[in-house]
Amino acid sequence: MRIDLAPMTPSRRLRAILPGLLALLPALASAQDAKPVLDTGDTAWMLASTVLVIMMAVPGLALFYGGQVRSKNVLSTSIQVFVVFSLLTVLWVVYGYSLAFTGEGRFIGGFDALLVSNISPDAVSGTIPELLFVAFQATFAAITTALAVGGFAERTKFSAVLIFAVIWFTCSYLVIARAVWGGGWIADLGAIDYAGGTVVHINAGIAGLVGALIVGKRLGYGTTAIQPHNLPYVLTGASLLWVGWFGFNVGSGLGAGVSSGLVLLNTYVCTAAAVIAWVFAEWIFKGKPTVLGAASGAIAGLVAITPSCGSVGVAGAIVLGLIAGVICLWAVASLKKALGYDDSLDVFGVHAVGGIVGALGVAILGAPSFGGVAEIDNIGRQFGVQAISVLFTIVWSTLITVIAFAVAKFTVGLRPGDDTEREGLDLAEHGERAYD
Amino acid sequence: MRIDLAPMTPSRRLRAILPGLLALLPALASAQDAKPVLDTGDTAWMLASTVLVIMMAVPGLALFYGGQVRSKNVLSTSIQVFVVFSLLTVLWVVYGYSLAFTGEGRFIGGFDALLVSNISPDAVSGTIPELLFVAFQATFAAITTALAVGGFAERTKFSAVLIFAVIWFTCSYLVIARAVWGGGWIADLGAIDYAGGTVVHINAGIAGLVGALIVGKRLGYGTTAIQPHNLPYVLTGASLLWVGWFGFNVGSGLGAGVSSGLVLLNTYVCTAAAVIAWVFAEWIFKGKPTVLGAASGAIAGLVAITPSCGSVGVAGAIVLGLIAGVICLWAVASLKKALGYDDSLDVFGVHAVGGIVGALGVAILGAPSFGGVAEIDNIGRQFGVQAISVLFTIVWSTLITVIAFAVAKFTVGLRPGDDTEREGLDLAEHGERAYD
Amino acid sequence: MRIDLAPMTPSRRLRAILPGLLALLPALASAQDAKPVLDTGDTAWMLASTVLVIMMAVPGLALFYGGQVRSKNVLSTSIQVFVVFSLLTVLWVVYGYSLAFTGEGRFIGGFDALLVSNISPDAVSGTIPELLFVAFQATFAAITTALAVGGFAERTKFSAVLIFAVIWFTCSYLVIARAVWGGGWIADLGAIDYAGGTVVHINAGIAGLVGALIVGKRLGYGTTAIQPHNLPYVLTGASLLWVGWFGFNVGSGLGAGVSSGLVLLNTYVCTAAAVIAWVFAEWIFKGKPTVLGAASGAIAGLVAITPSCGSVGVAGAIVLGLIAGVICLWAVASLKKALGYDDSLDVFGVHAVGGIVGALGVAILGAPSFGGVAEIDNIGRQFGVQAISVLFTIVWSTLITVIAFAVAKFTVGLRPGDDTEREGLDLAEHGERAYD
Amino acid sequence: MITAVIRPYKLDDLELAVARLGVQGMTVSEVHGYGHQHGHTEHYRGTEYRVEFTPKTWVTIAVDEEIVEPVIEAIANVARTGKVGDGRIYVSEIKQAIRIRTGETGTAAT
Amino acid sequence: MITAVIRPYKLDDLELAVARLGVQGMTVSEVHGYGHQHGHTEHYRGTEYRVEFTPKTWVTIAVDEEIVEPVIEAIANVARTGKVGDGRIYVSEIKQAIRIRTGETGTAAT
Amino acid sequence: MITAVIRPYKLDDLELAVARLGVQGMTVSEVHGYGHQHGHTEHYRGTEYRVEFTPKTWVTIAVDEEIVEPVIEAIANVARTGKVGDGRIYVSEIKQAIRIRTGETGTAAT
Numbered sequence A, B, C: 001m002r003i004d005l006a007p008m009t010p011s012r013r014l015r016a017i018l019p020g021l022l023a024l025l026p027a028l029a030s031a032q033d034a035k036p037v038l039d040t041g042d043t044a045w046m047l048a049s050t051v052l053v054i055m056m057a058v059p060g061l062a063l064f065y066g067g068q069v070r071s072k073n074v075l076s077t078s079i080q081v082f083v084v085f086s087l088l089t090v091l092w093v094v095y096g097y098s099l100a101f102t103g104e105g106r107f108i109g110g111f112d113a114l115l116v117s118n119i120s121p122d123a124v125s126g127t128i129p130e131l132l133f134v135a136f137q138a139t140f141a142a143i144t145t146a147l148a149v150g151g152f153a154e155r156t157k158f159s160a161v162l163i164f165a166v167i168w169f170t171c172s173y174l175v176i177a178r179a180v181w182g183g184g185w186i187a188d189l190g191a192i193d194y195a196g197g198t199v200v201h202i203n204a205g206i207a208g209l210v211g212a213l214i215v216g217k218r219l220g221y222g223t224t225a226i227q228p229h230n231l232p233y234v235l236t237g238a239s240l241l242w243v244g245w246f247g248f249n250v251g252s253g254l255g256a257g258v259s260s261g262l263v264l265l266n267t268y269v270c271t272a273a274a275v276i277a278w279v280f281a282e283w284i285f286k287g288k289p290t291v292l293g294a295a296s297g298a299i300a301g302l303v304a305i306t307p308s309c310g311s312v313g314v315a316g317a318i319v320l321g322l323i324a325g326v327i328c329l330w331a332v333a334s335l336k337k338a339l340g341y342d343d344s345l346d347v348f349g350v351h352a353v354g355g356i357v358g359a360l361g362v363a364i365l366g367a368p369s370f371g372g373v374a375e376i377d378n379i380g381r382q383f384g385v386q387a388i389s390v391l392f393t394i395v396w397s398t399l400i401t402v403i404a405f406a407v408a409k410f411t412v413g414l415r416p417g418d419d420t421e422r423e424g425l426d427l428a429e430h431g432e433r434a435y436d
Numbered sequence D, E, F: 001m002i003t004a005v006i007r008p009y010k011l012d013d014l015e016l017a018v019a020r021l022g023v024q025g026m027t028v029s030e031v032h033g034y035g036h037q038h039g040h041t042e043h044y045r046g047t048e049y050r051v052e053f054t055p056k057t058w059v060t061i062a063v064d065e066e067i068v069e070p071v072i073e074a075i076a077n078v079a080r081t082g083k084v085g086d087g088r089i090y091v092s093e094i095k096q097a098i099r100i101r102t103g104e105t106g107t108a109a110t
């Protein structure tokens, strides 16, 4: 009943990881020949990882984003995260997995696995149930699109957001996921992307920025105070993102093998270092260390370590975190001011910029000469390959975002009207107030 | 030191699951003969699952319920969840496990395992430590009773709630748990209930409704606005319930075997589909998609997939979610209005109704002809068996709830008095205000 | 590339556990001789455990502490937790692990493993990746120091807190961790401390108290109302601490072996029992059961079971919980009043007192004659050994705390000034308001 | 202009009572107050302190001269429990009242 | 003393408008009100109820006698949408005004 | 009727000060205000904006005619820091005061 290609899927996913791991997975090559045998330990961790990535999105991202907007828009923002996440989960199972991971197409897959109908419940892929792999990948697709909505929060109609989400997921996420993990033309170049720095973060960050530019600025942006309405939510959300991200990164190794130790420790210390860097940089340059800064620093570190967590050494992870913390602070404070766009929740400044820092940084810090464990002989060449994957993602995501918003604009319209926006989207679009 | 029956307990638990799994567990029959050997992978997942179910209750349920009441009752509602959960955990270990899972009685067990005194710390049951099985089951007992208190929130004395909890747990939960998982007369009928649709959700939902009817409506119900005071809490609570529910459902397989993939994916997509169904149905029929709807839809989907997560196919899980979302919305909006009861947090409309949808739906969607993986030869017969288990649960839970509230009424009284209720239970019963 | 001692580190950690486990780990002795082989099940659980301990700190502790202070100090309190946790994570990797767990020194270790540079990414220690062990230990160091800051919250400069944290971590935490887990002179005495009752809780509790005494009382303490500003946060934080603590305690067994069942169940029921004890004691003695009491009771139970979770029987765990709940209530209500110190968040009353109850209680309740599973022949002797480890921790932590605050005082100063303190530290020190 | 400080849970009743007298609008806000309720002490983890302020609701109603007395009476009746902390009613003069939507002044704007 | 009840999102505009007339300070608070907006019903999970109160912003501005009229007019202009619920403006007398920092009274303290 | 806008953290002191003069009750609420504090700019992630409003506490005290002056003075003394933003005191006339619990009017109701 199952197609031949299916059991190889996770190993395709692994190809994006492999260049980053010197010799940690010796059994893998031979394992591909034999009939896959389930390992309960690997499965236990992948179950936990899938759950952790779900927790990143709901409640993690919903709180992180919801706390940063004004109290009149907290429901609007968090229902967007919640419903986009749910919708794309369903679409992933309906056609996403099939298009990204099955079939022969180089740029897009086939329709053989619609509704995962050709996967037997007892199929094992690598060392885990194949349906668990499907679920784990679903969380990635769903959270990526949910991330993007932060760019144009507080001013976009719910219906427009959903239209954007469906189109962008189908045409941008699936295509890039296939390039890196599925058909693999980017992976074939030798690009290192352990857990999705390009597919997830640069991709979403660009969509957020382009969406913000197309939708336009929030009313009053730059003149009136637009501040987070609940910073404890922001810190709680960032914390849950940190916690859940271990599922995202360590789970990308698809098991609980020896490399999980390095990946977990890198994810942990890079984030901690980025928190320190952002907070101290603020303290030095702006006078005060802030909670919003600490939370943002954590996300910056997490994003930066995502592509590189299996390639850099522990010292390299700390260095990467320090760099990412400072650069992302510069991006959301100075760069954003200079360019004047209104990316509500700094999806670009944190996810795209942090993702680029990580994707390029791994070419250097992943090299053995810099304490890394990746098979990088030529840093310059690797840097070039990384840059190509980054550039492709930027261009493609921009293109699709423009199309998606064009469709939304000419069907349901983008913005709810000035009075509605001033009154807040919660009441106007959802008929509810967050607090009573 | 250990009684003979003890090591079989988890396999009894598995009997309720087995009809739902075609041939995913071939080794099980023979495993029962051999001395059980611990599997670290299975154990790792069951540790994680136990922790996840605890997280469902605290903070998940406490936030989900606490956010839905008025700000003057948030502490009252969440301390009820917290203390009922704690109290029943202790009682489970003191006598619950013994009565539900040990001894020979068909309807109720024995007193051999009081304080789990006859279980050696190194006893292995199935492939996990036996004490871990005790702990995992404790979480089910404790959260079930905590769910029920949502039906009569905002107006019942704390002491009355505790009296209800102890009596209902002892006489309703333990008896039904034994029928399905312990002694097993319901399981012997061949009823499918993977993770506790009847034992947990219908059982609790009925108790909530009957309690609501006995205690009477909240003052001002139907005339003044009684609205959730903090919807971000509600969404966060629902999210944590979703996250924790993977421990509840996938953990019910008692290991990290191949079937865990199907169970996890079903739990994930059914919930996502129910969110979409509820939100879109609201949008169409009531004009606006709401956060309360998104959160409620998630719970409806989770409840519906609970009995069926090991039996339906992935497409079936999506269908079930869509159905559950719409039916539960109808139950909490139209049915509730027609009947006029005041089930404060819709324990009946979501848990009982959703549980019934799942328990009956599995008879159809679990059949191989509908893409399911259960051994259902005769859908009509299976439907009948499912209906019997549902009806028994409804009748029994109603009976015990009536008795429990009668006891509470004639000892401590049910309601705290009109002025106290108007002022809010937080201050009157607990001497605290939630926010300062 | 790895030094000889490294692979023994986790087994050293186990020495503190071993006396508490009768014969649950028979394979251990021989395992030390053979080359360590990774077990995916153990690794899966240790990955999950590490993540759970991180969740205890962020967001758990940040919410638990943040909710208890006034709304003008919630950011100050939670950023202290967040940044201290991050900072010490980095320092742990930079030099902490090396000083605590490597080298030959009896009181402090060596500098061989600075930046964990001599640990190969594919090194296995016990049955898990060695770097995972490093990460797991990092969470302990980081959360311990974060716990301490609760003692002097709402009145201490951020800079002073950071200076305290670095000095105290280096001179107190590392030294005591080495004594118990690393070089092991306390462990050699035969002291039982499964998961860190002395190293973590007594240590942090004393630092909190001494810090509170040195910094002085909050302005208005004793005259004006200083109340928790958000009790739902407190309950949520306590719940997440409970949830995460399973990683802390069960993870301290460094795998998912058979003893994990007992440790998990003990951690679960002791906490539940302490909640019940605290709440009912309040109800009886003060008239009302409170949410703050329920939350505090949970922490008291968790602290008390920390050293003893592998040694007491399940009935013993319940007894310990009941005792800890009542004694800690007495400590924070009566003892604190009698002594008149201002320990803002009762770090002493809950962590030090609860830790002492657990550390001494295990000598009795851990004995087989009291249903325990520890190898305690002579309860009196064991009690003496436990008392020595407690006393040493108290004396050492006091000394270092005094020094750390002296340094802070003469460099950056301790308090921000009266007007600033009255206005709140959020605005003055961090330029932010929590709620808008 | 009638201003009343009442117990929060009395607001629904107050609203109904004054509506019967023809009052068609009001503005309320959450306040804290003390008076004879002053001096109540609470215990919180070993510290004792006086809780001065309890939550009250502040109601502002602009009414025509002629119904001032009946409205006051109605408010006093529904808000009275007889226990300390029932609150106060204050009456003050408005020089001018404008309804923003229509620009009407005087009686129409109360 | 000018007191206005307006729609919350009109505050920014109001502030700019009165600043142009020389108003140098104001105090605002969040309130809830009803008037002709009274009687709107909502559905919430099977129960129907009237939502009496909608959120409004209460603005208090102490101004010199001579600019009372222009300030009222400015407020009415920016706050008017023409839809029910625009709010009210009330003017009352202050007997005395003191600026705490300087002890100034009268005009300087408005 | 004395109305004062003060810095929130000055409330405790104010309460003690006026209690000494025989004031037995008051009502307070959280407000936001600007005045000479107007115009302070903040930076938030690359955008600069003026923060007009800072949190203040609004205190309303009904007192007998004869102690109006000492109460004003006491408030001004405790609330003064000398830094911009100290706040205002306004005095206005009450036509009638009723204590709900007892129905008393006049002085007893202040």
Ligand SMILES: Nc1ncnc2c1ncn2[C@@H]1O[C@H](COP(=O)(O)OP(=O)(O)O)[C@@H](O)[C@H]1O
Binding pocket: D005, D032, D033, D034, D035, D036, D037, D038, D054, D056, D083, D084, D085, D086, D087, D088, F024, F025, F026, F027, F028, F060, F061, F062, F063, F099, F100, F101, F109, F110
């Ligand atoms: N002098 C006052 N000025 C302003 N408000 C007052 C004054 N006295 C009382 N109040 C308000 O009235 C409320 C009830 O007053 P209190 O004296 O406690 O009860 P009672 O009116 O029943 O004696 C107080 O909480 C406060 O809000």
Ligand SMILES: Nc1ncnc2c1ncn2[C@@H]1O[C@H](COP(=O)(O)OP(=O)(O)O)[C@@H](O)[C@H]1O
Binding pocket: D024, D025, D026, D027, D028, D060, D061, D062, D063, D099, D100, D101, D109, D110, E005, E032, E033, E034, E035, E036, E037, E038, E054, E056, E083, E084, E085, E086, E087, E088
């Ligand atoms: N009699 C009144 N006393 C006090 N406030 C009032 C009164 N009538 C209206 N208001 C306030 O004015 C707001 C708007 O009034 P409303 O009658 O709903 O709209 P409109 O003024 O456009 O007819 C109300 O929400 C309420 O806050």
Ligand SMILES: Nc1ncnc2c1ncn2[C@@H]1O[C@H](COP(=O)(O)OP(=O)(O)O)[C@@H](O)[C@H]1O
Binding pocket: E024, E025, E026, E027, E028, E060, E061, E062, E063, E099, E100, E101, E109, E110, F005, F032, F033, F034, F035, F036, F037, F038, F054, F056, F083, F084, F085, F086, F087, F088
């Ligand atoms: N014209 C006014 N009307 C109403 N409130 C005012 C007015 N001017 C100032 N206030 C209130 O007084 C507070 C302090 O005033 P401000 O001018 O900033 O300081 P200062 O009184 O020290 O000069 C303001 O925040 C505002 O709440």
